[in-house]
Amino acid sequence: xxxxxxxxxxxxxxxxxxxxxxxxxxxxxxxxxxxxxxxxxxxxxxxxxxxxxxxxxxxxxxxxxxxxxxxxxxxxxxxxxxxxxxxxxxxxxxxxxxxxxxxxxxxxxxxxxxxxxxxxxxxxxxxxxxxxxxxxxxxxxxxxxx
Amino acid sequence: xxxxxxxxxxxxxxxxxxxxxxxxxxxxxxxxxxxxxxxxxxxxxxxxxxxxxxxxxxxxxxxxxxxxxxxxxxxxxxxxxxxxxxxxxxxxxxxxxxxxxxxxxxxxxxxxxxxxxxxxxxxxxxxxxxxxxxxxxxxxxxxxxx
DNA sequence: GTTATACTCTACTAATATAATAGAGATAAT
DNA sequence: ATTATCTCTATTATATTAGTAGAGTATAAC
Numbered sequence: 134x135x136x137x138x139x140x141x142x143x144x145x146x147x148x149x150x151x152x153x154x155x156x157x158x159x160x161x162x163x164x165x166x167x168x169x170x171x172x173x174x175x176x177x178x179x180x181x182x183x184x185x186x187x188x189x190x191x192x193x194x195x196x197x198x199x200x201x202x203x204x205x206x207x208x209x210x211x212x213x214x215x216x217x218x219x220x221x222x223x224x225x226x227x228x229x230x231x232x233x234x235x236x237x238x239x240x241x242x243x244x245x246x247x248x249x250x251x252x253x254x255x256x257x258x259x260x261x262x263x264x265x266x267x268x269x270x271x272x273x274x275x276x277x278x279x
Numbered sequence: 280x281x282x283x284x285x286x287x288x289x290x291x292x293x294x295x296x297x298x299x300x301x302x303x304x305x306x307x308x309x310x311x312x313x314x315x316x317x318x319x320x321x322x323x324x325x326x327x328x329x330x331x332x333x334x335x336x337x338x339x340x341x342x343x344x345x346x347x348x349x350x351x352x353x354x355x356x357x358x359x360x361x362x363x364x365x366x367x368x369x370x371x372x373x374x375x376x377x378x379x380x381x382x383x384x385x386x387x388x389x390x391x392x393x394x395x396x397x398x399x400x401x402x403x404x405x406x407x408x409x410x411x412x413x414x415x416x417x418x419x420x421x422x423x424x425x
Numbered sequence: 426g427t428t429a430t431a432c433t434c435t436a437c438t439a440a441t442a443t444a445a446t447a448g449a450g451a452t453a454a455t
Numbered sequence: 456a457t458t459a460t461c462t463c464t465a466t467t468a469t470a471t472t473a474g475t476a477g478a479g480t481a482t483a484a485c
Contacts, residue, residue: 298454305433306430306432308431309433321436326432326433336431337431338433339430339431339432340430341430342430342431344432393443412455
């Protein structure tokens with residue numbers, strides 16, 4: 134698993150929306166500005182996150198985005214997997230992978246699965262509520278002040 | 280961290296050489312054929328592995344490649360890091376990363392470091408001697424028969 | 426010393442993924 | 456009607472990945 138800029142932006146945006154949870158929609162423009170994300174790129178990412186059921190949108194003059202669920206019910210792992218795909222470090226379990234004559238006998242496969250499990254263990258035990266709380270501790274604040 | 284085909288090929292090749300350790304050099308041609316790797320691509324990978332100090336080569340008619348060290352002294356993690364780079368899932372700690380105003384305050388950074396540590400914990404505790412032994416257990420053999 | 430064989434080195438290329446950018450269209454409040 | 460906002464599709468620039476091509480160099484065997 135690798136975190137791309139897209140994933141990085143998605144996570145920062147969900148965290149921003151977590152900090153605003155319960156206060157109505159937030160403009161893309163403000164989200165983009167606070168996290169220093171190209172606005173048009175963030176538009177696309179938010180449409181993705183909407184299709185993934187993470188956020189909702191309101192159109193029109195007082196529109197914007199808000200979380201579809203409370204921050205405590207959104208795990209970091211869910212968002213990461215949705216944007217980045219599986220946590221395995223190699224695509225050798227997928228059907229189009231052609232590097233193994235018999236992947237079930239490969240001695241490396243178990244190792245990649247172990248890494249995948251260890252990674253999941255971490256990202257599936259953190260919710261955006263956890264991150265929100267961390268952010269609000271003074272001195273250990275988020276990348277940007279909100 | 281993500282394992283590319285190049286890394287996949289490198290690891291399979293080091294394992295093959297581990298299985299032949301002590302028996303003189305092995306031809307690129309044979310290594311490529313057994314692991315189903317494009318031969319010209321493997322040439323480049325082996326030159327890399329040589330620069331990395333993992334293998335040695337012999338030129339001429341009875342040439343080929345052999346391990347520079349015994350399999351017990353080559354950790355999986357060393358090879359992975361040499362070919363794929365750092366185990367962190369994101370490049371946010373590098374200087375050309377521009378996604379954070381102050382990365383040291385980012386709540387995600389610690390999480391990526393945790394994943395990196397967990398990954399290292401796994402790959403730095405496996406040597407190619409371990410893999411060689413696993414390979415030689417009947418029924419749980421390597422991807423190819425040697 | 427010639428030859429065959431295998432490694433060495435540099436350059437090039439095709440395909441794919443990533444990270445955007447652009448612009449027209451739809452919706453809702455005023 | 457106007458304006459601000461989200462929506463949707465298409466296009467583009469750059470980098471990475473995964474090779475391919477071909478000439479050059481070393482060495483063992485004859």
